[in-house]
Amino acid sequence: MFVLIFFLLGLLLIILQTTVFMINPVWNGAPDLYFILVAYLAYRHDLFRSLIVLFPLAMIFDVLSGLVLGMYPALFILGYFLLKVMSDRLPVRESFYQVPMIGVGYLLVNWLVYVCMSFAVPSMLVPWSWPIMFMRAALVVLFSFPLFRLFEFVNRRIEGKFTGFYKGRLRSGNRYRE
């Protein structure tokens, strides 16, 4: 259930990103909502389920955006592992610090992928622009607050449903009264 619902949520974010948030074909101000989902999964969920959600989404993104197949899976997976390591190793487990870390992770992952791609397909990319990338990182951070709340809400609902189901089957522990 978790995988299906978060996959659908991710799909919705991708569709929003490629339609509503893209005002014109050369618009640079669309927030990379997919990265917020990547960050949420990296911070809150285990590797196996997260990858099951992220991999098909990355492939869909690959089809809808860009010219180089495999670029988005690289961005998704790299982003996921980077944020996972950052949240596990660095002493910044509070949500207050985690959200700005998403922006930092976003910049770092994008820069790494861009560097790799500029070696592989140098003439295909729009030149790197720090102001634009900073703006997009800020947008990611800005959208992280409401989206994290949404993801948390959905997650609680999913967990609540199953917890409720198991609660009904729990025994009281008093064997003599049963």
Add this chain to the structure above:
Amino acid sequence: MRKKGNRKPKGRFRALRLILLIGFLLTMALIFLVSTFGSQKFGPLHELLFEAAGPVQNLFARGSDALRSLKQNYVDLLSVKEENKRLTAELQECRTLSFKNREALATNTRLRKLLDFKESSDLPMVAARIIGKDPSVWFRNVIIDRGSRDGVARGMAVVNGDGIVGQVFSVSPNFSKVLLAVAPSSAMDVLLQKSRARGILKGTGSLTYELDYILKTTEVNKGDQVVTAGYGGIFPTGLPIGVVSKVVRKRRGMFQHIEVTPSVDFLTLEDLLVIEQELVIPEEKGDGLPDVP
């Protein structure tokens, strides 16, 4: 029929009523006679009475008017809330209608332009609509709602009423991805319409093109039209691409640095035409680049 009552009016009252009636009739007759045969002069007595009655009349008339006005205001106030609601709703409706009309007018103009373009060309074309845009900052693509089932194939030229928009990059049965002409990986064979000099037009990722391989000896001026050269058979010859907006002749090198402003407004792209012509596309290269002429 009148019933006879038990109570009978007394004799003196009956006589008084009779006298009053006769008196009234005589007075009326007198007035009639005087007004008919009299001198008709509006005398001082009349004037005095007139002057005395006038202010009273005036006072009553004003009072009556004020009361009527007050009543009318009150009635108006009662109905004004309803009227206000109705007018607000009406205004909202009018605004919506006006917005729809403006939108319809803009769509009409856009489609008419496309239709004119389609009619002016004898090439087979299929109309398409942009349904998605590439959200990345590194590429410039759009997704259209036509695919291989509609006859769209990889490499086909995509245009609109203003000129070249791009080239079909990948196709599925119902949808296609179009590489915009402003993308850095896009390159086209073009001609400067005035000098007939041939060059390669490359996208820059922003709203300008870069025109390469134009020799310094060629006369190029700001405002010169750039059109497709038609070599390679992907883009038909003579389609508008843009206008020269900047010419730089550097000391070094053989070529000029020329900037071209697109004739197509990429900020408002919506409806497109895919030119359905037979293309001989070689096998896809490993790097996924579209074949350019």
